[in-house]
Amino acid sequence: MRPEVDLSPYTGWTRTEWAALADRMLDAAWRYASPTGARITPPGAPGGYGTAVDGLEGFARTFLLAGFRIAGEHGADPGNLLERYAAGIAAGSDPHSPERWVMPREHGQAKVEAASIALILDLTRPWLWDRLDPAVQERVVDYLAQVVGDHTYPQNNWVWFRIVVEQFLASVGGPWSLEDMESDLARHESFVREGGWYSDGDERSYDHYVGWALHLYPILWSRMAGAQQMSAPRLPAYRQRLDRFLLDAVRLVGADGSPLLQGRSLVYRFAAAAPYWAGAVAGSEAVSPGLLRRAASGVVKHFADRGAPDEDGLLTLGWFHPWRRMAQRYSGTASPYWAAKGMLGLALPADHPVWTAVEQPLPVEQGDQLAVIAAPGWAVAGTSADGVVRVYNHGTDHAHPGDRTGDSPIYARLGYSTATAPVMDDDGWDSPLDQSAVLLDTLGRATHRSGFTTLDVRLDDAGQAAVLASRACCHWVEPDPTAPDHGSGRPGAALDAGTLTTVSVVRGAWEVRLVHVDPAGAPGWERVTALRLGGWPVPAADPPTGEPHDSTAGSGTASAEAASPQAGAWPVARADGMGLVSTAVGLSGLTVAGVDRLPDATPLGEWTAVPWLKAVPRAGAWHVAALALNGGGTTPPHAEITGPEDAPVVRVTWPDQVNTTAALPLPPTGPHHPAQNESSAA
Template identity: 60%
Template sequence: MSAARPAPATRYGRDGMTREELAAYADGLLTAALKYASPSGSLVTLPGRPGGYGTEVDGLEGYARTFLAAGFRLAGEGGADPLNLAERYAAGLAAGTDPEHAERWVTPAEHAQAKVEAASIALILDMTRPWIWDRLTPVVQEQVVDYLSAVVGDDTYPHCNWVWFRIVVETFLRSVGGPWSSDDIAADLAAHDSFRRAGGWFADGDERSYDHYAGWALHLYPVLWARMSGAVEAAGRRERDVAHLDRYLRDAIGLIGADGGPLVQGRSLTYRFAAAAPFWAGAIADVPSTSPGLLRQAATRVVGHFADHDVPGPDGLLTLGWHGAWRPIAQRYSGTGSPYWAAKGLLGLALPADHPVWTAPAEPLLPVEREDTVAVLEAPGWAVSATTGDGVVRVVNHGTDHAVEGVGTGDSPLYARLGYSTATSPLLDAQAWTRPADQSVVLLDDAGRATHRTGFRMLRAELVPATTEPATTGPASAVVASVAEAHWLDADLDAPDHGSGRPGTAVPAGTVTTVSVVRGAWEIRCVRVDVLTPGGDGAPSARSLEISGWAVSGDEIARGTAGTATARGMRSRLVPLSEALRADVRELPDATPLGPRSAVPFARVAPGDPVPVGTWLAVAVELAGATAPEGAVTGAGPAPRIESHDDAGDDVVVHWPDGARTAVVLPPQEPRSDKA
């Protein structure tokens, strides 16, 4: 269960951290974790229930991932080592790579997870070469080469960010005279390049997988690899790689909340402040568009957000969780050592104190603190709205589902919801994987079973100007839209959980088009059921339609008018704009890592009424700070309203509370005779 935690006194998440403060934070993490090192030092097995891959992998992860933090500290201090890190990790290296040692590591040939950890070990051995590798005995050096060499020619690496684990290991092996394959490196670089998307983004593989891996893996490794001794291919790639990173960072900095919080979206959230890694990568790569002072501010405020929320806990250890421990956030591959991939967010410590990222004048304001903004990110299909009044960044999602168009799998609450923010978490309890109940549009059968939308088709993602009296251009709105072949799912609950939606047997339910018009704290969500698939012969049929809003979580839930709930200072509101809909709020226990109680406003077609087909229904969905000053952008006060200018309802105007208007032409219904 989620433990009730008092609201923290925000410091670092608002002001950032100095190098000295960040170093002390890192040293505290290392000191606490190394208390759990095995006698030889090769395994760091943190307390808690073993992960899905077993204790041997947990211990290797604990070594390799804390080695990242130790290596950054050694590199940034030019080898100065008051914690005796080099000697301790060298001893662990000698034992872990000795095939006859009782505390040897599981090898890359024995378990795939060792391929991930091998990359961290190789990366730090290269980064700290004078203080660890060069001081190893020839016997230990040979052991290390033998251990790492198992990856050469291995064609079982997943087609995603994992390609970098082989690139990094083989690059190090080449630099020390070990075996390596030019074909492996060329193939992996080509795979990486195939993941490039518009606007500096990467997809984590061939699916629509847009998440923190874009920054803490696919942008990070090219920058660190280019500094490795054996990275001879890097020079020809540097200009393109840096330009892609530079463009991505302009979006990524805009996705940080005013309290330093990153988006609670995507898998591996237990890595927490690893979300700071791409900003340090930008500093190392000397990107031209973002100043070193702003990169420092972004990175240290992300780390500081978690420090402000008592991460680590009283024992100094990182747990499986977000702020406090919350085991349901883990995927199958998550073990007790896994959270220490957060060490990537400490990468700035590898840069010496006289580096520009530490000496440049501070830029104390993040984009969300400067002005209210609305943007569209083409690759992930997100409308982004940031508001200074409450410091919250929201994304409304019509392009990401960790799948490909046309599949009929389940909705992952980490990817396929219609909205994510820096101040809320999607519902992540067990039921959330089979019954979308927040930030969703679903059809319901007689038993209340909800449909899924994964495999949807994105229709539109663009900015539309708003007008004010007398017809002058005002702040823009974002319009994003998608159409889904809604389906019920008999889910395979025994399938491995890697963050994507559950596989299973899909049963067609109908076709649903959803359009979101986003401005400030508000989203106008227009929904049209285009076709309902007939039931019969044991197949379910749709009896109702449900539209749900933001989940808010905390120790207590305050209920307002119908469709309104407040928790942890955040208000979630859903206002029906169509007479056919009725609003309510559902409450759930222990459904997110942000508090023991959660609430979600929703609206349904009135009981007993049929599901309207071919007709637009609309709601206004709000997420705003409960104490934000009144005004249209923060959402305090009346909800927006809409009016239609044609009989079909395809031509609508949104009237915002500040008097601005946005005209939107909704997509016409496509003929789908096969669905009749």
Template identity: 55%
Template sequence: MSRHVPAMQTGPEARAWLAGYADRLLAGVRPYTSPSGSLITLPGAPGGYGTAVDGLEGFARTFLLAGFRLAGEDGADPTGLAERYAAGLAAGTDSAHPERWTRPEEHGQAKVEAASLALILDLTRPWIWDRLSPDVQERTVEYLASVVGDPDYPDNNWVWFRIVVETFLRSVGGPFSADDVVHDLAAHDRFRRPGGWFADGPERSFDHYAGWALHLYPALWPRMSGAAEVAAAAGDDLAARSASDREHLARYLDDALALVGSDGSPLIQGRSLTYRFAAAAPFWAGAFAGVGRPGQLREAATRIVRHFAEHEVPGPDGLLTLGWHHPWRPIAQRYSGPGSPYWASKGLLGLALPASHEVWTAAPEPLPADVGDVLTVATAPGWAISTTRDDGIARVINHGTDHAVPGADGGDSPLYARFGYSTATSPLLDAEAWASPLDQSVALLTATGQATHRTGFEPVQVSAVGAAAVLGSVADVHWVEADLSVPDHGSGRPGAATAAGRITTVSIVRGAWEVRLARVSESSADAVALRIGGWAAGPGLVSTLVPLLGDVAPVCGETTSDDATPLAGPTTTPWSRYAPVPDGWTAVGICLARTPATRRPRLELTTGQAVVTWPDGEQTTATLP
């Protein structure tokens, strides 16, 4: 199958198309707006936080999109967005109104939505806030002010929600806490990692939140009224911080661009995937911050949105659903409700910039996947990124991310702890995949086939010479009896762990191929076999796994799963099973492509070294740990 590359649009063409797409989304939710306008409760089963929170999310997250449209058109408002959302504000902030909003002190999710309210009230100040009656302004301040001094903010991207709210409050004469801002900026700084990356909290939580939250808000915050005063009150130099944030964003965008498939698909990895084209947000953040090449940033962002549009998102009713290309409820975390997908509005942030901005006037530029193969290592998340031009697929081989800390012994999250992710495949996400890893795994098996988990692994340094990326890790693998009563927030399930052994894994990556070496030590008597799983590939893709090395001849097979991913069609996962558990190194070649591989790599093992000869004759020598 040949790759699909959308034709590049000029800036005016792209802006007009995105504006029409945004207007369709805003029109789609109107029938589900409550009489007062304060709640937008979309169809479908309620989210884990209840219908009241769902209705607030529907309002706040579409308010983001309405605000972008108003700001980018300098207040021109042919469909009456400002009036409708102002009416909703009036009712939602009225504690006596039957359609009033859940308050931040009543439910944590309201703290998230409060940030969207504050951000857009600042961005659209002349057309909404300045026209609100004094009593509605007073009620809005009182509603938002409940976050001030609240100690119950998670130690992750949520710190920016409070910074944004308190900055808006300061700008309208409301209360704010310099101590809160000091605390939250310090947390943000703790999340910084090399190469422009952020972890979403103290764990190895690397995902789209690095871009659509932890880079986005710092790019927008300096533009808010009152930001300089809030920063100064917190003892922070806003100009210096903004310069540092822009430099960090510029480095991140290099990796982020390589992680977009030529068809516009984002990497299918991490929680909150139902936000879909929110993955375009960091590219618009680059435009706001003045970093990156405007024509390329626009192309990346618009191509991501067009990817979903070409897969009929939204559906005929104009609604975003819990899903990816089509409705698929299992993609949701506990916090996800029918209004949650509208955080995708962040992917249309560029509409807040006027047509005269350079992001709209610059000539279009191709993405890295359009120009040639890309091979790089993102040190912070421990990813080898390999994007191949001939099929347009971006692949990640993962030796640094598990949404946990070193030494943890919980279950693997399929969203984080698998060895591989791509823009063309999804990890298996059915109940079996959470309990017993198969795809993109290296696992010890019990006699009944229960597979181990690797969460808590330690990355290891692997040196190499040649045209390849090489990463490694060592895991004290364990079987887990998961506690299914714990709410699902995307990370691995906790539970009682039983030690199974120690596995060292090395990945040597080039193009569509990974040579994966594994060595088991200290294995439990209950471990009867070693199994290595490849890509879970759907229709139009070929997932190949071939043994390259090992004293024990493996049994090779494949497992077909139905409805185990948010992508259409069944998935097929190849695997090799070695029994008994082999001594020394075992290795396989793993390939994901759109057409069958006609040639495969060769591997020779010498004392302490692995020598890979790639299909084109190039060689890579890696020193094994």
């Protein structure tokens, strides 16, 4: 075998660094254990479900990490973890203990944590479960058996929590239900989407749960004791889907190891590495062991090098550092320890190929990348010069087609990347600015697009550009402040403003964005004062510059710089961030450009700078902009719309003189989108 230093030319991380991080995290967490160890409650304000649930999460989620560590060492336990967790299990399962666990019948979150407990009891069976006192084993069975026949499980990735618990129960002679198992497995099949992807439920919910839950659990379940009879006929499909998904997943890691900042539960951080380890466990035939470890090590090291875990060895609610706004309602002080899923590789022994292979470069390290992913409606553009991966989104909103809720900033934006975070302050939820195409009312409030229709997701004929399109009945929302935050956009009373058809033509760091405005049939059209296109939000260290704020540009709490172009010039807005540049250029129909600087709006920097373009919208016309994150030059693409009204075409000339031609969608028609009439545009 090569010397360890030669195994990891990209990250420098070998199994030694992984084990040291795991031990540090476990040692730190156990400083906040209850006397028996049944609850582990890291410091901080209690989560939305209370301290007792936080303590159960702390036990179950660190138990995942401890189990991986012990299994990979074939039961060796220099940290005395087995004895400590055995004592915690004995007390937590005792209904008369003052440290008892919250029960599944008492709180839904206990069903989630029960699955982690069951998985690790199975994984460490000869060293832990088989050595527990029979009375403790009986209590654990009684505790887990509360899930059998429970019909209140959310119909998303939660079905796997019941599957793995009942599989463990069946293996130890406890109660279980074949009907439950078959029903849950069938429900999982209903989540299958094109290209190896899953949706996390019936909504257009595409995020990290695809990898760290819907691909991970089938592989782990198939290896549980007694699962072979039910899993064997299903496992080939699980592996095939995982292999196909991994080809996309490795494209979504930046050269610096950052995962995509998109979707809910981002406080789980390097749980994003879980599908790469699942591929190693399953023996992926699509992605090499060296590339799987490169992706996983890159993701974990990305956080470890930037303050997570913190100086005390703890994971907090945030990204690199504490940032409570990232938490959903269900997030508590121990919730971030689901990051342990991203350390599953430690369950594989040191001589496994994933540990002995030499790291291979990520796709973005091999060259510029351009691909489309049909299921979530994404185009992926990675640029090797800066190592940044960008996703352009015309298919994901964590909603159903036709919904009229607010946009979730972590799902419904037109773009996400490995270097930027969507604006997540209150205005970011209630009045979209970054990566958006919106109509503004007289108060400067922006519309939302959730419930849109995806029209196109493809590469052009030459494979040199991606073309995406979607159509939204844009609406203002009066958000319900009492609605629980589970990642979806905020519900509330909605008022339709008009129909926007948005097209993204993407190549390299540039996007040409074309927006068609149709006011017909929208009761709120008379309130519209402007169309605004928002660009990439870049983290910035500088405070507001003090220029007068344009109230129609963005948030009333932000500072803005605005300028109208000189005759014959394009309006241009440029936001300089920390090593990043976000550019917005108006190519046609946009007359004003500016930059909003927002305080404490993302977890990446003290300030966030967002460039934007706007104009009084022209009904029935296309408005065209070029937007870039690190555009790699000062010359933007050029776009020209030609052809008859019933067959419009856009021709884009990129800075390197490559041309892309794409047909544009026709104006909307039908009972919900009446044909355009000139009088409605007054």
